[in-house]
Amino acid sequence: MEIVRIFDDDSILTVQFDGHETDAFTQIFIDWTNIEFLEDFFTKNEADLKHEFWGGISLEDAVITTRNEAIEFYDYIKSIADKTVNHRISLFRKLFKPLTKVLLQNRAFEMKKAYGLRTKTWLRIYALKIDDDMFIITGGTLKLTDSMYKREHTREELRKLERCTDYLKENSIIDKDGMLDYLEL
């Protein structure tokens, strides 16, 4: 596993998992703008897409909307690249929210998730908060259900957060219990 920068500074980072051709943050963009990937995803999860919460959106519209929203989201991330580091961090903190209250217990880091820019969206990006001004993005997915435990693709995102946490422990970035370093920060 490798930690790489998203911008020129160390404020927002991402990971490149072993055996992966690209880093997690880039891979999310590639997947969300890949029509074959999206058509396959929504076909496999069509039952979830038909939930009344999503307002009866067709599979075809879901694919095109996801692609457009992904570009919108990454355009926004690019727009904050020009800001000062402090301003960027402030915007980033507003963008990310705690994953769940339950998951926050006994964690050195807060596991964060970023929502797409639109009010009703299934785009999710996951990150570890190392410090108030330091984040590691570990992955992202399209979340059509209320719980992350219900579907394999959302459970996989939880595992990525854990794998990244383990990596930080193995490299003595954080203590094994993870709490001490966090509190020190």
Next chain:
Amino acid sequence: MKNNTAKERLQSIISDRTSSWQDHLDWVNKNKAWLDKSTKIALKILRTLREHSISQKELADKLGVSPQYINKVVQGNENLSLETITKIEGVLGISLISISSYGEGQSIPEQLLRNCSWVLKSIAKPISSHKSEYHNHSTYEPDNEEIAA
């Protein structure tokens, strides 16, 4: 380990490489105009393949192209030529693009109607001033042999 913060320790292992997401985003934005179309074409091809249980390889074989090329097409990242689009339409029996044509159920733009109206009015005046001459032509009736010819 206790002497440095987690942040400082993490900084020491950050790779020299930076994420390539901006390159991908820039490419998408630079080619947005045709990508907006190619993604919709890709989606229609994929839905048709799925509906008729046709594999990408079968489509590639029918078109005489490589499966890798078809895979690029269905990802939505290929700048397709009209020739390729027409071939795919023929093989799959679907329409991927349509061109509006006047006189085929499409309404004529208002500005064009106004322009036509102005032209007609401008030529109607000289016609009406030579009404008797044209009237003679309008009363001319060919015989049956001329119609057959």
